[in-house]
Amino acid sequence: MNIQDTLSTALEFYTDPLLQIQFLLKIIEQYGYNTDLKQITKSQTGYDQVRFWALVLIGSVVSSISFQSSTDSESIANKLNDIYEAEYEFRTDISVCEYLTELQAETVGIILNEGYGLPQLVTYTTKITQPSCVISQVLYSDSTREQEIILRNNDRIRHPLFMPLELEVLSE
Numbered sequence: 001m002n003i004q005d006t007l008s009t010a011l012e013f014y015t016d017p018l019l020q021i022q023f024l025l026k027i028i029e030q031y032g033y034n035t036d037l038k039q040i041t042k043s044q045t046g047y048d049q050v051r052f053w054a055l056v057l058i059g060s061v062v063s064s065i066s067f068q069s070s071t072d073s074e075s076i077a078n079k080l081n082d083i084y085e086a087e088y089e090f091r092t093d094i095s096v097c098e099y100l101t102e103l104q105a106e107t108v109g110i111i112l113n114e115g116y117g118l119p120q121l122v123t124y125t126t127k128i129t130q131p132s133c134v135i136s137q138v139l140y141s142d143s144t145r146e147q148e149i150i151l152r153n154n155d156r157i158r159h160p161l162f163m164p165l166e167l168e169v170l171s172e
Helices: 005-011 017-030 047-064 072-092 094-115 132-140 143-152
Strands: 121-125 166-170
Touching: 005 017, 005 047, 005 143, 017 047, 017 072, 047 072, 072 094, 121 132, 132 143, 143 166
Parallel strands: none
Antiparallel strands: 121 166
């Protein structure tokens, strides 16, 4: 089984396109891309091929993503731009660089177009702990959007009746 087939098979475990892209970004990191330095730091044989095919698969998945905010789409676009820039510095084959340039333009263009016009993420701060449904009602005049707030801030919530004083929410 080749690299492309292996990565494609692994993607089948994720039904959400955003999770598929996050998985592929993690693969790119594991195979030599350093997110802190924003450069390729491991160049073992075959690592460049894994990163290449992961970028190709991201390009094939990206049109299926439904972003909730323009901030989410900009974040992924920025991550991808950094990865592409690192690949250009690492690659020596001009035809591969040209292909990656076209792929970058197409992939990042789709991501930014999908995110255009969507609400942005903002920080909402309260002075007292409130239930998620109250925060949802105050922000959106719709208490049924509480699940959206809970999911976006899940790592900091102990119980939906006692939300943290600072939350990440959509601007509209």
